Amino acid sequence: MTLPAALLETLHTSFGADVSTAEAERLAYAYDNSRRNALPDAVVFAREHAQIETLVQACRSHRIPVIARGRGTNTTGATVPVDGGVVVSFERMNRILRIDPDNRFAIVEPGVLNGDLQRALAPHGFFWPPDPTSSPWCSIGGNLACNSAGPRTVKYGSPRENTLGLRAVAGTGEGFRCGTYTSKGATGYDLTRLLIGSEGTLALITEATLKLTPKPTGLRTLRAMYRDVNSAAHAVARIMAQPVTPCALEFIDDVALKLAHDHGGDSVPLAGAMLMIEVDGEPDTLPSAVEAVARAARGDGLEELRVAETTEETQALWSARKALSPAQRTISPNKINEDVVVPVSHLPELVAGIRALSRKHDVLIVTFGHAGNGNLHVNLLPRDEAERERAHACLAEVFALVISLQGTLSGEHGIGLVKREFMPLALAPSTLTLMRNVKAAFDPDGILNPGKLLP
Amino acid sequence: MTLPAALLETLHTSFGADVSTAEAERLAYAYDNSRRNALPDAVVFAREHAQIETLVQACRSHRIPVIARGRGTNTTGATVPVDGGVVVSFERMNRILRIDPDNRFAIVEPGVLNGDLQRALAPHGFFWPPDPTSSPWCSIGGNLACNSAGPRTVKYGSPRENTLGLRAVAGTGEGFRCGTYTSKGATGYDLTRLLIGSEGTLALITEATLKLTPKPTGLRTLRAMYRDVNSAAHAVARIMAQPVTPCALEFIDDVALKLAHDHGGDSVPLAGAMLMIEVDGEPDTLPSAVEAVARAARGDGLEELRVAETTEETQALWSARKALSPAQRTISPNKINEDVVVPVSHLPELVAGIRALSRKHDVLIVTFGHAGNGNLHVNLLPRDEAERERAHACLAEVFALVISLQGTLSGEHGIGLVKREFMPLALAPSTLTLMRNVKAAFDPDGILNPGKLLP
Incomplete structure (x- = not known):
């Protein structure tokens, strides 16, 4: 695919020097931490909300995919542009707009790094609870898109419990705000939580109002x-x-x-x-x-x-x-890094079952993680191509085991590209239909991050 | 409106003796704590999920409104059947299906009373944080539908922060499950939080998995x-x-x-x-x-x-x-009972502004409530018809003041019938459009609780 000239012109007008179609740049934004990759047709670097409205409207009129990207630390291929199109990197849209300790919130642009935010909050005696292992180099926008969590979630919750409001641009190209600046709200549908964890398939987040928690001393x-x-x-x-x-x-x-x-x-x-x-x-x-x-x-x-x-x-x-x-x-540069979750009391059965599957498929599996949430990283470590194939067969049985124990596919990594095929294991057809209807409500032409999350 | 004979037959077949078209019964389910009222054409008393699927499918095929009702304690007219139709009372679907302290959740039917749940949880050392003043006689289903909160929210959050998963029936008549039995999840869109606070306009909740919190001693x-x-x-x-x-x-x-x-x-x-x-x-x-x-x-x-x-x-x-x-x-049997919310640091301006409006419109206003969330009950107490008219004019200015202070219309009561007209003050047209799209995604024929929440 090459982008229509009219679209490229719009991008150049709106993004100036912050747009690139050079192969080197496209290669750099072709992959994420899943090690999957696919070349985008262009990369743009957003600096403000209005640019995103222009971009999505232009891409929509040409039916060109738009893929939002934080720092590409996700492990599910959620930011890989599988159908080409325009990757929007938010790394230059990274200002902390306001820290308001009296009201326990901070307003940030999506490109702010999780670790940078925590450092800025520390002198005020506050923190933002979500703490993925990648916090020094992952972005808040990515954390919100994937509902990324971390060890502290067991006490303090995930991004869904720690975000008050958002500004975003839907797949229609229309900008909107949802949520509140207050710690309580019952004014209409909760679009904020709907966007969190939607992996860039409903809207592109351009600003977030984050709920802060006092940092215990x-x-x-x-x-x-x-x-x-x-x-x-x-x-x-x-x-x-x-x-x-x-x-x-x-x-x-x-x-x-x-x-x-x-x-x-x-x-x-x-x-x-x-x-x-x-x-x-x-x-x-x-x-x-x-x-x-x-x-x-x-x-x-x-x-x-x-x-x-x-x-x-x-x-x-x-x-x-x-x-x-x-x-x-x-041991394995190609480890398969899962993050299944089961009710805490089912952990013994999960761990025993994984052990049995490891033996059955003759694949090394290590299991560790956020046990307080029942959220375990089940890492399959294949050492060669033959083991890789066995690992994939094993993985399907791991997911089936998890579902049989009232668990779900992902606690904090999300679905992205690599777990789409397993979604029907976790969700009934009626639930998937509603999710597709919701997708169409935000993105009627299906241009936002196609090929992700929904099977 | 009288209900089509075919629909009534379906209702009798499905609900047996739990359906009534008698005027006395219809009168009893015509109003809620808002003191607004409108007669439904029939009242049914649900006992199980399958009945709700039958009901919604049948009503959909005849384009008859379906209004879910807990115990009618809401103050916004959210359960008043303004266009007639069938009121579904969940008061007889009130079993606590499971209390699972190891996994910190309880599974309940929607008609369980908040207070009954708390009493059942106490011996296990847990509680469910949402605690409206009406907790002895309000239902969990109603708490979820309205995102009803209470004083403890300042520390423990609202129903949106304290619910893991739901079973429900959408306006299409299709039953579905969303959410998890785990305290963490990143498997697809968050339909759970979307339903919470949607006031019965998207789906009817038939079962809820509630997140429990250890009760401090x-x-x-x-x-x-x-x-x-x-x-x-x-x-x-x-x-x-x-x-x-x-x-x-x-x-x-x-x-x-x-x-x-x-x-x-x-x-x-x-x-x-x-x-x-x-x-x-x-x-x-x-x-x-x-x-x-x-x-x-x-x-x-x-x-x-x-x-x-x-x-x-x-x-x-x-x-x-x-x-x-x-x-x-x-003083006033017709008090107007609001629950506006502003960022905590704006409370002084809110209280001063309300005082000025009370003087300007010559209406007695008392202000009290959940200050830790910036959520104040602003109660206008008109004593006669003339004061009632002045109170309504005053109310519009109260809302405008709240919005100017970065607040929102409702912290815990919801919108219902009485605040619909003020929604455009709080939400931009683009946000309201998305909410209407979401409504259509769940309820394409608009049969669920028509005339509520969205203007």
Whole structure:
């Protein structure tokens, strides 16, 4: 596809030097962290809302796809321009427009990096809860598009619980605002949450009003080692059934621990399974919070429980978790990185079932993640092409297992390109039909991020 | 309108004895707490999901309105059948299907009363945060339809933040499920939040999976009296800018205090304004929480700060707030009961502006409510027909003031019938167009609760 001359002229008029059709630039915006790729016909760098209205209107009149892109850190191919078209990068539209501590909100452009926002909020005593591992280099716009979460979600919620309002441009080319500047609202349909997690298929977000949370001044870290994954999973359910909700409750299985140990050295402990638990709050409330969580962590199968007393000890306790990502990369550059989620009490069955599937398909699988939400990263680590094929067959059975346990396909990565085919496992035809109707309500010509999310 | 015989036959077949066209029954379901009323052509009492599919399909084929109704406690006319049709009462579909403390959710039918659910959850150590004043006799289905909140929202959020998934029947007559049984999910569009607050105009909710929160075992109550509303409003902003978020932060202005005093006696204090503040948590964390909140409550204009030490003292501190509702009723049986919301730091301007409008239109207005969310009940108390007309003119200016302060029309009551005409004040035409498109996506023939929410 080459873009119509009239469209290119409109783009040049509206974006000036911020539009490129050079192959080098198109290559750089062809892929994301899914390692899938497809060349766009042009790349534009947005700087303001009005440009997005112009762009979408022009692309709509020529039926050309428009793909919004933050920093491309997503793992599902959600920003890969599979049908060509125009990729809109928001990386230059990255101003923090307002920080309003009295009203507990911040207004940002979509290209602001998550980490930059957190740094700007810190002096005010606030933070924005969503904290993907990629926070230093992922954008708020991307976090909103994918409903990206992270460890803190167990206590503080995902972007859907931490966003008050949005400005956006629908697939019709019309700009609109939705939501409020207040922490409460019952004025019409909740379009804000509908856009969050819609992966750029309904509208392009050009501004967000984010709900801020006071940053607790104290934090304590615990590490619990268990005889086996089953006893660790039961401890997770006990911890979540008592009143003190931890701000992180991370699980690491024995396979992952072994891998991290082999890669990271003796400082990484070996055990049947491990939980990393953090509690936060005002400093004088922490001793009782630690005690409450520790009480719940104790039980059948606990082998060791340590509480970090210093920053150094905290870092040491996290060493296994930190060693995990590089260790996986050395084994399999093509890891399949899933983020399934089940009700917490079904974690033991999930972990046992995954183990059985790993054996059945002879594929190495490590399992770790945000156990407090029942959200586990199930990473399949194929080492060659034959294993890749077996891994794909295994994956379908992992999803079927998750659905049978009342879980769902994705807790925080989204669907994108790579999980579309599995959507009918998770959602009945009537639900998918309604989602398609909603898509048509925002984007009647289907130009926004085609080929994503809906099967 | 009389219903077509074929439709009535379908209703009798599906609902058996649970369908009525008797005038007495139709009269009983003609109105809600808005005191508006309009006769439905029939009333049916649902007992299961399949009946709702049959009902909506049959009504759709005859283009007959379907109006879902919980317990009719809403104040906006949201359940008044203005175009006739069939009112579906969910009061007999009221089973708590499952309480799952390990996974922090409960599954309920829509007719379960909020208060009954709370009582059933208490032995498990959990609660469901939304707590409208009407909780003993309002239904969960109604709470979801209107996104009804209450004082605890300041800390725990509204139904949108406390619901995991829904089962429902769209205006097409098709049943569907949306959302998850997990506390995290990124699998497609968020239809759950879209239905919450849609006032029965998109779909009829037949089952809800509610997110539960551990119930803190301790609670402390503070009462702060201020010289004037301005200093109280500034204290609210200070309290919300520090890390300890209260679980209630209620404001009462001087006019309301005087009214409550005249009605409730000397136990109700007189002052320029009053704040009722509650903090909850585990008992050993409460002293520091009380101290943090008290520190923020102190400042220019504080005249008295009391902390209740016993249950009796707590009840005494709440006496003014409790005396308020009956006091208003004695003055004006036709009070106009609004629930506008502004960013917390704009409360001083809101309260001052309302005072000016009260003088300008010569209408008594009392202002009180959930100040921690910036959500104030602005109650206009006209005593006769002439005052009623002035009150309506005043109301339009109240809404204009709220919008000018970056607020919105409703924090927790919703729009219904009575605020529809004001929607264009709050939402731009492009946003309203998208909402109409969403309505058409769920209810192509416009049979669900016609005449509500959208202008």
